[in-house]
Amino acid sequence: MTLTGWLQAVVIFAVLIACTKPLGSYMFAVFTGRRTWLTPLIAPLERALYRITGVRADDEMNWRQYALAMLGFSFVGFAYLFALLLVQGSLPLNPQHFPSLSPGLAWNTAISFLTNTNWQFYAGESTMSYLSQMAGLAWHNFVSAGVGIAIAVAVVRGFAAKGAGSLGNFWVDLTRACLYVLLPISIVAALVLTAQGVPQNLNAYRTVTTIAGGKQTIVGGPIASQEAIKELGTNGGGYVNANSASPNENPTPLTNALEIFLILLIASGLTYTYGKMVGDTRQGWAIFAAMFALFWLGFAAIYHAEASGNPLVHQLAVRGGNMEGKETRFGVAGSSLFIEATTGTSTGAVNASIDSFMPIGGLVALLNLQLGEIAPGGVGSGLYAMLEFVVLTVFIAGLMVGRTPELLGKKIERREVQLAILAILVTPIFVLIPTALAALLPAGSSTLGNAGPHGFSEILYAFSSTNANNGSAFAGLGGDRFYYIATGISMFFGRFFVAIPMLALAGSLAEKRPVAAGAGTFSTASPTFVLLLLGTILIVGALTFLPADALGPIADHYLLYAGRTF
Amino acid sequence: MTAVTVVLLGFLYPLLIMGIAHLAFPAQSSGSFVRVGGRIVGSRIIGERWTQARYFHGRPSAAGSAGYDPLSTGASNLGPDSKKLIARVVARIATLRKDNPRAPGMPPIGLLTASGSGIDPDISPSDARYQAERIAAARAIPLRRVLAVITAHTKPRTFGFLGEPRANVLALNLALDRVNGASTR
Numbered sequence: 001m002t003l004t005g006w007l008q009a010v011v012i013f014a015v016l017i018a019c020t021k022p023l024g025s026y027m028f029a030v031f032t033g034r035r036t037w038l039t040p041l042i043a044p045l046e047r048a049l050y051r052i053t054g055v056r057a058d059d060e061m062n063w064r065q066y067a068l069a070m071l072g073f074s075f076v077g078f079a080y081l082f083a084l085l086l087v088q089g090s091l092p093l094n095p096q097h098f099p100s101l102s103p104g105l106a107w108n109t110a111i112s113f114l115t116n117t118n119w120q121f122y123a124g125e126s127t128m129s130y131l132s133q134m135a136g137l138a139w140h141n142f143v144s145a146g147v148g149i150a151i152a153v154a155v156v157r158g159f160a161a162k163g164a165g166s167l168g169n170f171w172v173d174l175t176r177a178c179l180y181v182l183l184p185i186s187i188v189a190a191l192v193l194t195a196q197g198v199p200q201n202l203n204a205y206r207t208v209t210t211i212a213g214g215k216q217t218i219v220g221g222p223i224a225s226q227e228a229i230k231e232l233g234t235n236g237g238g239y240v241n242a243n244s245a246s247p248n249e250n251p252t253p254l255t256n257a258l259e260i261f262l263i264l265l266i267a268s269g270l271t272y273t274y275g276k277m278v279g280d281t282r283q284g285w286a287i288f289a290a291m292f293a294l295f296w297l298g299f300a301a302i303y304h305a306e307a308s309g310n311p312l313v314h315q316l317a318v319r320g321g322n323m324e325g326k327e328t329r330f331g332v333a334g335s336s337l338f339i340e341a342t343t344g345t346s347t348g349a350v351n352a353s354i355d356s357f358m359p360i361g362g363l364v365a366l367l368n369l370q371l372g373e374i375a376p377g378g379v380g381s382g383l384y385a386m387l388e389f390v391v392l393t394v395f396i397a398g399l400m401v402g403r404t405p406e407l408l409g410k411k412i413e414r415r416e417v418q419l420a421i422l423a424i425l426v427t428p429i430f431v432l433i434p435t436a437l438a439a440l441l442p443a444g445s446s447t448l449g450n451a452g453p454h455g456f457s458e459i460l461y462a463f464s465s466t467n468a469n470n471g472s473a474f475a476g477l478g479g480d481r482f483y484y485i486a487t488g489i490s491m492f493f494g495r496f497f498v499a500i501p502m503l504a505l506a507g508s509l510a511e512k513r514p515v516a517a518g519a520g521t522f523s524t525a526s527p528t529f530v531l532l533l534l535g536t537i538l539i540v541g542a543l544t545f546l547p548a549d550a551l552g553p554i555a556d557h558y559l560l561y562a563g564r565t566f
Numbered sequence: 567m568t569a570v571t572v573v574l575l576g577f578l579y580p581l582l583i584m585g586i587a588h589l590a591f592p593a594q595s596s597g598s599f600v601r602v603g604g605r606i607v608g609s610r611i612i613g614e615r616w617t618q619a620r621y622f623h624g625r626p627s628a629a630g631s632a633g634y635d636p637l638s639t640g641a642s643n644l645g646p647d648s649k650k651l652i653a654r655v656v657a658r659i660a661t662l663r664k665d666n667p668r669a670p671g672m673p674p675i676g677l678l679t680a681s682g683s684g685i686d687p688d689i690s691p692s693d694a695r696y697q698a699e700r701i702a703a704a705r706a707i708p709l710r711r712v713l714a715v716i717t718a719h720t721k722p723r724t725f726g727f728l729g730e731p732r733a734n735v736l737a738l739n740l741a742l743d744r745v746n747g748a749s750t751r
Contacts, residue, residue, distance in 0.1 A: 004723065004726075004727045007727045008727050008728055008729075011727065049570055049571075049574075052570050053567045053570055055567070073567060073568070076568050077568060080568055080572075123638070123639075123640075125636070125637055125638075125639065126637050126638065134576055134577065134580045135572055135576035135577060136576070138575070138576060138579075138580065139571065139572050139575050139576035142571070142575040143571060143575070171567065174567075175567075178571065178575060183575070183579065186579070187579070187582070187583065190583045191583065191586060191587065191590075194583065194587040194591050194594055194595045195587075195590070195591045195594060196594065197594045197598050197610070197611045198594070198595075199594075199595060199596065199597050199598075200580075200583055200584050200587045200595040201584065201588075201595055201596050201597070202584070203596065203597075205637075206597065206599075206606070208599075208606045208607060208608060209605075209607065210607055210608050210614050211602060211607045211608070211739065211740070211743065212614075212615075212616055212617070212618055212621060212739075214614065214615060216608055216609075216612070216614050216634075216636065217635075217636050217637055218597050218599070218608075218609045218612060218636060219597075219612075219636050219637070220596075220597060222580040222583075222584065224583060224587065224595070225579060225580035225583040225584070226580070240639050241638070241639045241640050242629070242639035242640050242641070242682060242683035242684060242685070245639075245641065245681070245682030245683040246639050246683040246685065247611040247612060247613075247683060247685065247686070247687055248611065248612070248636075251598075251611045252724065252729070253723065253724040253728035253729020253730070254724050254728060254729075256728070256729060257724075257728050309675075310646045312646065312647065312652050313652070313655055313675070313678070316655065316656065316659060316672075317672050318655070318659070318672050318673065318674075318675055318678060319672075319675065320674065320675030320676075321675070322646065322679075323675045323676055323678075323679040324641075324642065324644065324646070324651065324679040324680060325641035325642065325643065325679075325680065325681070325682050326679075326681065326682050327681050327682045327683060327686050327688075328625065328676060328681070328686055328688040328689055328690055328693075328730060328732045329686075329688050329729050329730060329732050330729055330730065331729065331730035333730075334728075334729050334730070335682075350682075351682060352641075352682045353640075353641030353642070353643050353682055355641070355643035355644070355645060356641060356642065356643060356644055356645065356646065356651075357646075358646055359645075359646065359647075449643050449644070450643075450644065450645045450648055451648075452647070454645035454647065454648070457645075474643070475640070475641070475643045476643035476644070476645075556645070556647065559647060560646055560647040564647060565647050565648065565649045565652055566645070566647055566648060566649060
């Protein structure tokens with residue numbers, strides 16, 4: 001590890017902290033209908049959109065209506081992308097004349113983008129037309145992120161409501177998330193990216209003769225506009241197969257820093273928005289502190305593992321960190337930070353091959369997914385996943401002291417705890433069972449890229465990643481019909497079977513009237529609470545996943561250092 | 567809602583960026599092409615395969631069967647304890663030592679490991695330095711002229727702390743050709 005490597009991480013984090021309060025306040029204003037400095041510009045567009053679509057912005061929804069609207073919109077979006085991919089071969093904006101996708105791949109990709117996962121069984125540069133990229137994938141990048149923000153805002157409204165029972169209007173939240181938050185930041189970011197060299201055109205690929213006399217094909221496309229929302233919306237589906245490792249998506253150290261910043265930006269800002277909405281910004285900072293404590297622990301572990309390098313390579317008298325699967329311009333530090341950011345959120349964009357990381361580097365990435373992506377989490381989904389742990393922690397704290405647990409003055413009772421536990425249980429069920437099945441069935445192990453415990457890690461990572469809607473991979477694992485279907489199911493349950501219980505929990509809290517805090521109330525803004533929250537997260541995660549992880553990356557680590565190869 | 571947002575976010579947004587980029591950053595947005603005598607010979611951001619002794623070589627690549635295929639980008643995805651990976655590293659060490667008999671010490675890690683994209687356009691300063699003697703001999707020029715090319719084209723970390731120091735392989739090789747004549751093929 002080097003001082004400059006740490007400095008890079010610290011400076012990006014400092015900029016992030018500086019943006020958390022302004023962005024959080026801005027999003028608070030947007031989602032509570034207050035005026036912002038962009039209102040004069042965007043409000044006419046917003047009103048026009050409501051007029052065309054017939055949305056009545058004043059209609060309030062209870063949690064069931066909100067969840068139904070969200071599911072309906074998601075289903076239409078899924079059907080639209082599925083259809084688009086099935087017929088892209090006969091549609092315009094396809095200068096490379098790519099054929100339509102097979103139904104299995106189209107199904108997997110459509111679910112993948114619907115759920116904000118963006119698992120890549122497709123290789124963008126040789127599969128997707130410009131139309132599919134722009135109007136299909138990039139559009140999903142916006143709205144799946146918008147849906148995530150909307151759900152988070154609705155959940156927070158439930159926590160903050162004073163007995164009202166309403167969670168807001170899904171269509172308004174979605175529209176505002178896209179128009180006021182995602183679009184303006186994406187425009188600025190896309191322009192910086194293209195200024196740094198990310199292509200943004202509709203030209204056909206160009207084949208040139210190099211000075212050494214060889215032939216080279218140079219890829220084009222609307223890449224910058226897609227790259228910006230891919231990172232900002234914590235989507236992660238690459239324009240090209242190599243994702244953000246490709247210089248087409250991430251050409252300089254500056255774009256690398258910008259992309260890491262974008263990945264973390266909205267999740268950080270939303271913690272402040274949460275604080276403002278519940279009327280106590282310390283509540284938001286407490287969650288921010290817990291999220292970034294995990295983030296820094298993870299970064300330190302990955303960076304240490306990668307900088308130490310591969311002992312089997314060192315035996316050949318070669319020095320240096322682990323550079324297999326990493327780009328020269330990012331090095332070990334820039335790759336470690338990116339991978340911590342992308343797996344601590346639901347992004348899954350990668351600027352290096354996680355499959356080729358040291359076992360401990362891969363283990364941290366895997367744990368980030370298994371803990372539910374809360375360091376600091378996907379746009380919206382990070383906050384509501386963290387809130388499910390907050391409810392659980394308050395409950396456990398209540399049991400310890402023998403009092404009825406309270407959160408923000410509301411009693412946490414049987415129904416709330418059941419719903420939070422339900423949301424937490426989805427992860428192990430839809431990760432561990434499919435992993436076990438895949439390890440047993442020939443179909444599950446026939447496409448592995450590595451043997452031994454590392455091969456098992458590939459399977460475990462695939463289901464941890466799809467269930468957590470991340471989309472990064474131990475990419476040696478190949479795609480076939482078994483994985484198209486199995487990971488598709490895992491993505492679906494990972495998204496909706498967390499989001500719906502959380503909306504139900506919020507609906508239940510929304511109907512409760514808060515009571516004044518008494519002398520015995522446990523403060524959820526105190527350092528003690530942050531520590532207890534971290535303890536709960538780690539214990540739940542460890543109890544659930546350590547046995548499986550022991551068979552994968554942990555075994556891999558010990559065997560590697562014992563000199564075994566596979 | 568789907569149709570309206572597709573028009574706005576799926577078409578108008580990318581076209582807006584395209585319009586501004588076309589005016590403000592025409593070179594970057596169209597692919598950062600590098601021209602020699604008016605002819606496009608590559609892209610500043612995309613690595614290519616170099617095999618001749620007189621040119622700097624890039625890092626090993628897992629993109630496509632021959633490497634450096636921009637239509638098949640990606641990494642080897644081999645785990646650190648993969649037999650295949652270690653065998654490849656051993657083979658690369660042997661080839662590099664054969665091709666660079668006068669190079670100082672063992673090959674640097676960058677020349678022994680495949681990049682993440684398979685089209686990494688850069689090498690580290692030590693990757694470049696390792697190849698300097700070979701290039702000087704192949705071109706029959708003094709070593710110091712090759713070293714001067716490396717120094718001139720090494721980019722430091724951005725702002726002193728972002729990323730790693732690096733040299734663009736295409737820029738290095740174009741500079742070499744300027745030192746002593748274009749490729750004779």
